[in-house]
Amino acid sequence: MTALPTCPTCDAVVPVPADVVANELISCPDCGSDLEVVSLNPLTLDLAPDVEEDWGE
Numbered sequence: 001m002t003a004l005p006t007c008p009t010c011d012a013v014v015p016v017p018a019d020v021v022a023n024e025l026i027s028c029p030d031c032g033s034d035l036e037v038v039s040l041n042p043l044t045l046d047l048a049p050d051v052e053e054d055w056g057e
Helices: none
Strands: 025-027 034-040 043-047
Antiparallel strands (some): 025 034, 034 043
């Protein structure tokens, strides 16, 4: 059995869909943090980068 990934903010177990892909964004069910799938093997989550405004538009 593989260990489920945990949220880097609150350490809650984060359920991840079976069809998840790298760089996909998911939310922590406990604290609501936006998380990014940074690796599939091993399955690793990190805080999603903040979206910055594009001042070039």
